[in-house]
Amino acid sequence: MTKKKQIDVLTxxxxxPHILLTKKETQDLLTKYQINVYDLPQIFEKDPVAxxxxxxxxxxxxxxxxxxxxxxxxxxxxxxxxxxV
Numbered sequence: 001m002t003k004k005k006q007i008d009v010l011t012x013x014x015x016x017p018h019i020l021l022t023k024k025e026t027q028d029l030l031t032k033y034q035i036n037v038y039d040l041p042q043i044f045e046k047d048p049v050a051x052x053x054x055x056x057x058x059x060x061x062x063x064x065x066x067x068x069x070x071x072x073x074x075x076x077x078x079x080x081x082x083x084x085v
Contacts, residue, residue: 026060043078055080
């Protein structure tokens with residue numbers, strides 16, 4: 001049996017920083033935009049980045065993408081959910 005080589009996806013140059021929000025930060029985000037957590041785009045719990053940062057079902061992730069044309073960075077948010085089997 002061969003052992004698979006583990007790659008740290010967070011260090012790849014094409015993967016932007018992913019930050020796990022606290023419950024307070026999540027509530028502030030939802031209040032600011034007057035939305036429900038289910039209104040956010042979703043990312044599966046089994047996604048390599050979600051696994052790497054320890055995201056669980058119900059968490060919210062902020063993705064910071066560097067913008068070279070407009071502002072310093074743009075934030076995107078994702079709701080972590082379990083994948084249906």
